[in-house]
Amino acid sequence: MTNQEKLQPSPEMVEGPFYSKGGQKRANLREGQQGKKLDLTITILNSNNGAALADIDVDLWQCNATGRYSGYDVDPDKPPTNISNGQPATNNETFLRGRLTTNVQGQVSFQTIYPGWYALRTAHIHLKIFEGETCNLTTQLYLPEGISQALYLTDDYVRKAQQDTFNITDPVIGNTTSDIACLWIDVEEGRDGFLGSATLRITPGNIDNLIIVPPGRIPPLGGRPHGKPINCLNTHPETVLRTFA
Numbered sequence: 468m469t470n471q472e473k474l475q476p477s478p479e480m481v482e483g484p485f486y487s488k489g490g491q492k493r494a495n496l497r498e499g500q501q502g503k504k505l506d507l508t509i510t511i512l513n514s515n516n517g518a519a520l521a522d523i524d525v526d527l528w529q530c531n532a533t534g535r536y537s538g539y540d541v542d543p544d545k546p547p548t549n550i551s552n553g554q555p556a557t558n559n560e561t562f563l564r565g566r567l568t569t570n571v572q573g574q575v576s577f578q579t580i581y582p583g584w585y586a587l588r589t590a591h592i593h594l595k596i597f598e599g600e601t602c603n604l605t606t607q608l609y610l611p612e613g614i615s616q617a618l619y620l621t622d623d624y625v626r627k628a629q630q631d632t633f634n635i636t637d638p639v640i641g642n643t644t645s646d647i648a649c650l651w652i653d654v655e656e657g658r659d660g661f662l663g664s665a666t667l668r669i670t671p672g673n674i675d676n677l678i679i680v681p682p683g684r685i686p687p688l689g690g691r692p693h694g695k696p697i698n699c700l701n702t703h704p705e706t707v708l709r710t711f712a
Contacts, residue, residue, distance in 0.1 A: 477667040478645035485536040487556040490564035495578040498562040501623040502532035502580035504660025514668040519573030524597035534585030537562040543585035544628035589637040634697040638686035641693030
């Protein structure tokens with residue numbers, strides 16, 4: 468891989484229906500939610516030169532262990548009837564939403580949980596990256612399938628409905644034409660849960676090209692095989708063996 472390729476900006480991905488107005492400034496997002504703890508560090512780099520970017524706001528939102536998003540009264544076991552961006556919230560819940568500003572190392576660290584799944588989607592975490600009040604990038608981060616599948620057999624995650632969509636069939640991954648290699652979270656075992664890390668690259672001054680979902684467009688249940696390289700297991704597969712032995 469050439470240096471120029473390494474410095475390509477991270478790809479835009481769809482915002483999805485559950486963003487609403489964004490999260491409050493805080494590091495701990497858990498609010499008592501059940502699930503495996505995930506301490507997630509995100510690093511933001513300048514795609515022009517690879518330098519760390521300070522004073523960048525990272526806005527994160529995700530579902531809980533059973534596929535629910537705070538603020539929305541939606542059944543995660545059933546395909547949604549509307550997946551257009553930024554639908555209004557229907558309640559005042561705030562769990563697993565937050566916003567932090569990068570330090571001089573270009574980093575923020577959130578205390579969250581490993582997300583569950585919901586109909587039509589594989590496990591993922593949403594992000595918006597802001598320079599001041601201007602959104603530079605809207606994207607999503609993904610998790611290693613091996614850890615997800617082991618974790619989803621444990622008490623906090625198991626439910627009657629069966630997971631229908633995986634990394635290899637996820638429609639958002641499948642519809643992204645750019646290289647998504649930077650969007651995989653590297654997961655390791657920590658003292659009290661998982662440690663996750665991901666590095667994103669933005670071009671300062673960019674304004675995100677928000678992907679608009681056409682009205683009525685609902686992906687097929689289970690998605691479609693897309694053939695993109697995905698993180699089937701993990702860069703540290705021994706994590707699965709130790710944690711769920």
